[in-house]
Amino acid sequence: MTQAPTPTADIVRRLVRSLLKDGADDTAGPEVRPVAEGGEPATWWVGTRHVLRLAPDRETASRQRRELRLRDLVRPHVPVAVPTSVAHGEWAPGLTYTLDTKMPGGSAEVYDVSALGEADLAGLLTGLREVPVRQAEALGVPRTGPRSLEGLRRFAERAAGRLAAADESGPVRLHQLSPAAAVQLAAQPGSAVLVHHGLTGEHLVVSADGRVRGVLGWTDTVVGDPAEDIAGLARAVGSPAAVRAATLAGYGARPCLRGLWLARCDTVVQLAEALDGTGGASLPLLRQQLELAWEAILLERVTELRGDDTKDGGES
Template sequence: MPEATPSPPDRPGSTPAPTADAVRRLVGTLLKESPGADGRPGPEVRPVAGGEGHSTWWVGSRHVLRLALDRADSARRRRELRLRDLVRPHLPVAVPTSVAHGEWAPGLAYTLDTVVPGGTAGEHDVSAVGEADLAGMLTGLRDVPARQAETLGVPRAAPRSLEALRRMAVQSAGRLAAADEFDPAALQQFPPGAAVQLAVQPGGAVLVHHGLTGDHLVVRADGRVRGVLAWTEAVLGDPAEDIAGLAAAVGSPAAVRAATLAGYGARPCLRGLWLARCDTLLRLAAALDGKDDAPLPPLRLRLARAWEAILLERVTELKDGDENHP
C-alpha cells in the first residue's frame, strides 16, 4: 500500500506529545467516518491505556493508531510493517494489517492498523486449544527464514546469561521477602549449577517476538489465541525468551505445554521458565523501589503466573548432551 502522508499537526519547537485534536486531524484525511461520539468532526479517538506518552490511540471501533515518538522508534515501526508481511504466512494467528502509514511529524512515523478483535490474556484464560494456537505461533516463528528477517533489518541479540540473571534475582528475592511479597526459599530449586546447565548452545537462533506480554496476545472468551500484536522489538535470538514471555503472560504450565507442542525440548523450556521467574522478581522489586513505574497489580500477577509449578521441572534431569532446540 502506498504511504499516505497527511499534513502533520502544527508543532512549535520540539515535537509535543500528540493530543486528541492532533490525532483527529491526522486520521481525518485517512478515514471517512461519521462524527465521533463527542460530537467533534471525524472519528472518535481515545488513548489506549498504558500507551506511553499517548503514543497509541483507538480510532473509532475498528482501527488503532500508533505514533513513533522518536527516530529510533520510527525505524522500528517501519521495519515492523515489513516484518509483519514476512511472518504472516507462517503463523496460524492474526497479525495486524496496516491500512495507512507515513509520518505524523517530520521523521516520526505512524501506522494505522485494523483492530484484531478479541480481549487480552489478562482478560481471558488460554484454553487447551489456545495452547495449540501458541504452539503454532512458536513453530511459525522458528520457520521464518532468518536471512530474510535479517535483510529487513531485524537485529541479532546475544542470549542472556542466566547465571548473572539468577544472581540479581536472589538479591531481588530478598527485597521482596522484606516486603512480604515473595518467599526466597523458592529459589532453592534453581541452584547456580542449574543456570550453567541451561546456557544456550550455539546454532539455536530463531525469530523471536520478544514482547509476548498479556496485552500483546489477542485472546477470545473461549480461550483461543487469535492474534499477536506489537512486533517492533523482534530479534533473531534465543527462542526461550518467547517461552519466558508466555510463562509470565499465560502461566508457566500453559507456556511449557505450548513450547513442547512446538517441538522444543526440556532445556529451552526450562530456560524460558527461569528467565521468566527471574525477570518477574527483578521487575516487581524495581517497582517497589520506585525504579519501575509499572503498576504493581500486573507485576504481581506476572510473578504469580511465572512461578506456577510445572511437572517438567520435577522430572527432568538435564545433561550436557540435551539439545537446545528441536
C-alpha cells in the first residue's frame, strides 16, 4: 500500500493557489496555517475567508464525499448555516479535500448561547428530524442502534470511583440514575432520525450576541437516537439550555432525560479515561464538559414517565 503524503504548508499552498486563481499574478497565494497546533494537520485556514479540510486516509475520504452530498440534503431543513464547499476534489490519489467558505463567528467554547441561540438550536433539532431518513440512507448515511443507558450507567459508576480517588468527582451524583430509571429511559422503537452526532462546542458557530449561526462537522452524521444530539448539546452549552432547546423542538421528557444522562455518563467516563492516560481530549475541556452536563434542570423532578409524555420524532 502506498504511504499517504503528509500535508505540509507547501502542499497546501500549491493546492489552494490552483483553486483560488483570480487572474492576478500572485505567486505567493493566500496565507495558510493549520487550524490546530501539533499532530498531523488535516484542517487549514486559507487566508481569512476559507478553510481547507484534507482527508488523511481513504475511510475519511469516503465520509467526506458523503458529507458534501449530505450537507446539500440538510441545508433546506435547518435554520442555521451549513458549510458550503467552493471547491472539492483529490489532493493525493484517493484522498479528497474540500475548500469551504469560513463562517463568521466563534465557537460555543468562546461565546455563550443566548435565549435566541437556544431557539436556533431548537430549529436545528427540528430540521434534523424533518430530513427524510430514506434519502439520507440513500446517500450512505449509516444507521446505528441506541446505546444501552443501563450498560453506560454501570461503566460510569466504575469511572466515578476512579474520579473520586483522584479527587476529580466534581458534581457527579450517579446515584440519581437508578437501574430502573435507566431502563425507563430506553430509546423508544421507531424514533430514529438524522443525528448530527458531533454537536460539540467547536462545531457550533456562535455570534457575539449568542445566536447560533452555523453548524460544522457533518462527517459523523448517522440515522439513530435523537437523544445523542441532546447529549451533545448538554456537553457543549449546558444541560438546561440543551433541554430547553429540545423541548422547543417538540421532544418530551423521556428523550430529554435520556440525552441528559447519556451526556453525564459520557463525561464521567471520558474524564476518567483521560486521567488514566487512555483518552485523547484535554483535561480542562473534559472538566468543563462535565460541569456543563451536570448542571441541574427542573425536569429532573419528574418522577414518572408515561408512554404518551414524549414526542420522539420518527422515520420518514
